[in-house]
Amino acid sequence: MAKPAAPSQQIPAQTLxxxxxxxxxxNGEKMASAHTYAAYERDLWLLAQYAQxxxxxxxxxxDIRSFVRQIASKGLSGRSIARALSAWRMFYRIMIRDFHWPLNPVEGVKAPKSSKPLPGTLNSDDAVGFLENMPDDDALDARDKAMFELAYSSGLxxxxxxxLKLIELDLPQGLASVxxxxxxxxxxxxxxxxQESLRHWLxxxxxYARGQVATVFVSKKGGKLTTRAxxxxxxxxxxxxxxNEPLYPHKLRHSCASHLLQSSGDLRAVQELLGHASIATTQVYTHLDFQHLANVYDQAHPRAKNK
Known part of the structure; x- marks a missing residue:
């Protein structure tokens, strides 16, 4: 493997x-891949850059914590900083092993947490408009309409x-066991x-269902549908x-949760609907709800607008 090129600033010969x-x-003991080698290479030059x-x-x-603060201030994500710290930590472990360096200053230093991006949602009018404009004239259309109505309705x-299997549907009661x-x-x-779309599809x-396929939704060839399909x-x-905006299945689930929370304010009920083990996972929707509140406030409150 070729020797890595040093960064533009002068690096002490000892460090090189x-x-x-x-x-x-x-290369030798670890037999790292080219991808891993390149990542360690970038992260070590970053250490040299901040160590000067x-x-x-x-x-x-x-010193290491100071470097982390400087890197974070330049907009590097928490995940990227964690990767750099991992590379530095490994470097120091090898230096301690082979050259008896006194300590590993990276041990115990953690990267700042990256803020999680809020899940994408449709507003309620767009969600309803999308589903109402879907036709259900032929079999494939009817299946799709039932599928996406259910995803949005029940947050699946x-x-x-x-x-979802046929025996898990209870349309007379309006329930599904998931x-x-x-x-x-x-x-x-x-x-x-x-419910209406499901009845039509069923x-x-x-x-179209082939053999003993048990799932509610089947593929064009009659087998079990895949998530990719x-x-x-x-x-x-x-x-x-x-x-105009991208649509993906999880956006329907997120939209369901967000719209329910905006209407009811019942976080525990949304947690039960979505099947979250921890309410902390569900709390991301309180941020979405706050965004909605903030937008309404900005538009409606007489003291919120710039003069």
Whole structure:
């Protein structure tokens, strides 16, 4: 593997020798892939950049934390900083092992947490408009409409959608028994519009279902539907109906949760509907709800507008 090119600023010769030793370790003992090698290479040059002319064996945990703050201030994500810290930590472990350096200043230093992006949602008018504009004239259209009505109505994951069995549907009661993550089962309500679309699809389904396939939704060839097929069908309808923003199955689930929380404010009920093991997972929707409140406030409050 070629020797890595040093960054533009002057690096002490001693540091270059230490890096070369570590790169030999990556090539020899660790037998790192080209991708791993390149990542370690970038992260070590980053360490040299922030250390400047300091001898690396003299750096302290306080120095490393200072570097992390500087890197974070330049907009590097928490995940990227964590990767850099991992590379630095490994470098120091090899230096301690092979050259008896006194300490590893990176041990115990953690990367700042990256803020999680809020899940994408449709507003309630767009969600209703999308579903109402979907036709159900032929079998494939009827299946898709029932599928996406149910996803939005009951907040199902795409895996739950394709795995739902006929015996788990109770349309007279408007309920479905859903198996989610960790094989945990929960009962979810099915809205009126989704019930109607499901009834229509179930009158057509016997003509297409092959053999003893047990799932509610089947493929064009009559077998079990895949999650990828659902994603592609949603993209198809996005294009057919001229919807500008991207559509994907989880957006329907997020939209369901967000709209329920905006209307009811009942976080625990939304947690039960979505099948979240921890309410902390559901709390992301309180941020979405706050965004909605903030937008309404900005538009409506007489003291919120700039003069």
């Amino acid at each position: 020798e230490q890096f070369a030793h570590f790169f030999r370790y990556l 002319q300091k001898d690396l064996h003299t750096l302290t945990a306080q 994951r795409v895996s739950e959608l394709v795995g 198996t989610g993550k960790g094989n945990k089962t929960r009962v979810v309500p099915i809205g009126h519009a989704a 009158t057509i389904r016997p003509e 659902v994603q592609l069908r949603l993209q198809h309808w996005q294009q057919q109906l001229g919807i």
